[in-house]
Amino acid sequence: MEKIEMFVLSVFLASLVIIPFALKTFSPYLWMDILYIADLVRIMVKFVSRRRRRPLFFVLDRFLEQTAAHPDKRFIVFENESYSFMDADRRSNKIANALQASSKYEPGCTVALFMGNEPAYMFTWLALAKLGSPVALLNHNIRSKSLLHCFSCCNAQVLIAAAELKGAVEEVLPSLREQGVSIFLMAKECDTPGIDSLTDQVEKASDSPLPHSLRSHITFKTPAVYIYTSGTTGLPKAAVVNHNRLLIALAVLSSNGVTSDDNLYLNLPLYHTAGFIVGFIGPIETGSTIILRRKFSASQFWDDCRKYNVTVVQYIGEVLRYLCSTPKRDNDKDHKVRLAFGNGVRAEIWREFLHRFGNIEVREFYASTEGNVGFVNYVGKIGAVGRVNFIHRKLFPYTLIKYDTERDEPVRDANGFCIESAKGETGLLVSKITDLAPFVGYAQNEQQTEKKRLRNVLKKGDLYFNSGDLLRIDKDNFIYFQDRVGDTFRWKGENVATTEVADILTLADCIKEANVYGVQIPGHEGRVGMAAVAVKEGAQFDPSKIFSHVVSYLPSYARPRFIRLQNAVEVTGTFKQLKVQLVKEGFDPGCIQDPLYILDDQVKSYTPMTAQIYNSIVTGGMKL
Incomplete structure (x- = not known):
């Protein structure tokens, strides 16, 4: 009996050694898989629990919970200003009360927000949530036709714009006034007829809470925000993000180990899914502090991280590449950043980032604004999205x-x-x-x-x-x-719809047809825009007029950097434009007999493409 007991004990002890070794050899990710699945179950349980609460529970309610529990906790840090959860609550109340007092705003109507990154953007969204209004997040770079389209396609009745965007609003003011749109400018005064200043009204308004009845009509299927995405055809499309989707989005940071002790660096645009959903909505759940910046700056990125004790950063693929392209410093690894969360980074940039800036956990994920599935690379496998x-x-x-x-x-x-x-x-x-x-x-x-x-x-x-x-x-x-696939490519972190760009090019007097596609540039993420165009019979290609045309209608990232003149745009038997060969040929003047042009911002025109310019681009001497 004693021998049997000794044998069993020996087997048991051997198992303690062998099983972990076997798991590490044959199932090296099992423990991480178990933790991830447990996290997934926890998120689902919390989501179902919140879905069952009455009255209905939304993102705004989570913000109000955080305010009640931690009123003095820092919520937003912007330049030299700091705002607690209570500050954000009161300021959003003032904006909401000012709007409610205006005869030009009706609670519950759709409002378009046309602002850059600043605390007022977040306060205004919270205010509109308290008033029960869906919010369209307009890209502050769009102008003219695109601005009118994006405003109108979600049936917005009110436009709230930043003071510095007054000129862009004035360009489309006649059209907006024809539609009976109410326009507010985040300024203390405005002398333009048809545009009302809002800041002066906000300063006078009460900071008392808004009654819940103003948003009692909202259900989980009610639109919360409209986020614009360039698709395969036409102008930008407004993806509907309803309150159910936004409630799910609360888990985006908490499920990746972010806590209330973290300081999150937000320099991506708030009109973008990554900036709004991850950078703004995520910290509402975790109670983290948002370090907000107007826009991304590679040269100031790490200095900001040190100044504000940043622990979590967001990225799109371009961000990490830009950081790796900055001059090396002795203090590159002197920071407190522990987690980089984002998508679109190439494996070689990932490796370079870790080598240069230290032991930072990079969590790459896959998702889309309107999509219904996502993946997270919780293991840290370089190059994988999940x-x-x-x-x-x-x-x-x-x-x-x-x-x-x-x-x-x-x-x-x-x-x-x-x-x-x-x-x-x-x-x-x-x-x-x-x-x-x-x-x-x-x-x-x-x-x-x-x-x-x-x-x-x-x-x-x-x-x-x-x-x-x-x-x-x-x-x-x-x-x-x-x-x-299809007719979309990504450049400068933005989706570019080729048919949208082609439609705008063909509005020019001299262009008959346009075939737009993306071409790769060595050392750059994504693809830069290029267009093969056919000129109308009897017309001449006018480089300076085309430059003025694309600048007027397209944001910088969507403007074709290269234009190739062809006698006719080639199509397939089913009349689909041929792109594969054009993409393969790229913009090398040594391989292409057709006239080639490159966009030149300095001379405000398209100028002839030369072998010298081409070599400068592909060797990294010229940045696009």
Whole structure:
């Protein structure tokens, strides 16, 4: 008996040594997977619990909870000013009371916010949430036709603009007045007829709380914000983010280890999904302090991090590359940043960032504004956007399907169903539309909403969201972003819709047709815009007029950097513009016989492309 007991004890002790070794060898990520799944379950339980609360519980209610629990906790730090949760609550009350007292605002109406990064942006959003108004987050770089389009497509009745954007508002003022729009300027006075100053009214207003009855009409399906995204056709589309989606978004930072002790550095634009959802809504849940900056500055990034004791930073792929491109300093690793959270970083930049700036956990994720599925690289595998597992796939059913990039459509079998991609094979990410993973779509754009719906994917009658992104899953279940499909590319952290740019180019007097695409630049993230254009018969290509035209209609990141003149824009047999060969040929004047031009901001014109300019770009001498 004693020998049996000794044998059992020996086996047990050996197991304590062997099992961890075996797990590390054959399932090295098991423990991280377990922690992630546990986190996923915790988030779902909290979400369901909040969904059951009465009266209904929204993001604003979480903010009010934080204010009641930690009134003096720093919420926003901006330049030399600091605002506690209580300060933010009172200031938003003053804005809300000022608007409510105005005869030009009706509680609950849709309001467009046209401002850059500043605390007033956040206070105004909180104020409008208290008044029960959905808010359209306008890109403060847009002008003219794009501004009018973005304002109108969500049925906004009120525009609130920053003082420095007064000129942009005045450009479209006649059109806005025709529509009966109420316009407020965040300034103490305004002498332009049709625009009312708001700051003076806010200063006089009470900071008393707003009655809950003002937002009693809101349900989880009510739009909370409209965030604009460039799709495959037309001008920017307003993705509808309802209150249910925003409630889910509260978990974006807390599920990645961010706490109330963290200081989060927010330099991405607040009109952007990353800036608003991650940078603003995330800290409302965690109670973290937001270190807000007007815009990103690579040269001042680390100095700010040291000055404000930043512990968490956000990024898009370009941000980390810009940081790695700054001159090296002796104090590069002298900071308290422990976590970088974002998406779009290349593996080589990821490695360089860690090597240069120290032991920072980089959490890469995949998501889209309107999409219904996301992934998080909780393991830290360099280059991956996430890790897939059985539980995640059960909660949010998704798959990768074979995609024909030439035909620009999914590959289907003899029965008309899509074909799933094999492990290690690139495929189009599609995600099943369910009650738990809905797809709301775009405001007043059923055509584009329907284009994102993919039917009869794996069986008759099923319905999936078409992400428009090509991804790949490796043998270890890590998922990697490969490319975008269709007519969208990414530059300077922004999506550029090629047909939107083409439509604007063809508004110019001399251009008959335009084929817009993105070309890669060595050392740059994303793709820079290029257009192959055909000139109207009897007309001449006017470089300076085209420059003025694109500057008037397009934000800087969407302006074609290169223009290629062709006799005619080539199309396929089904009249789709040919892009593959054009993308492959790029902008090398040594390989292209057609006339080539490059946008030159200094001379305010498009100027001829030369071999010297081309070499300067590809060797990194000229920055785009």
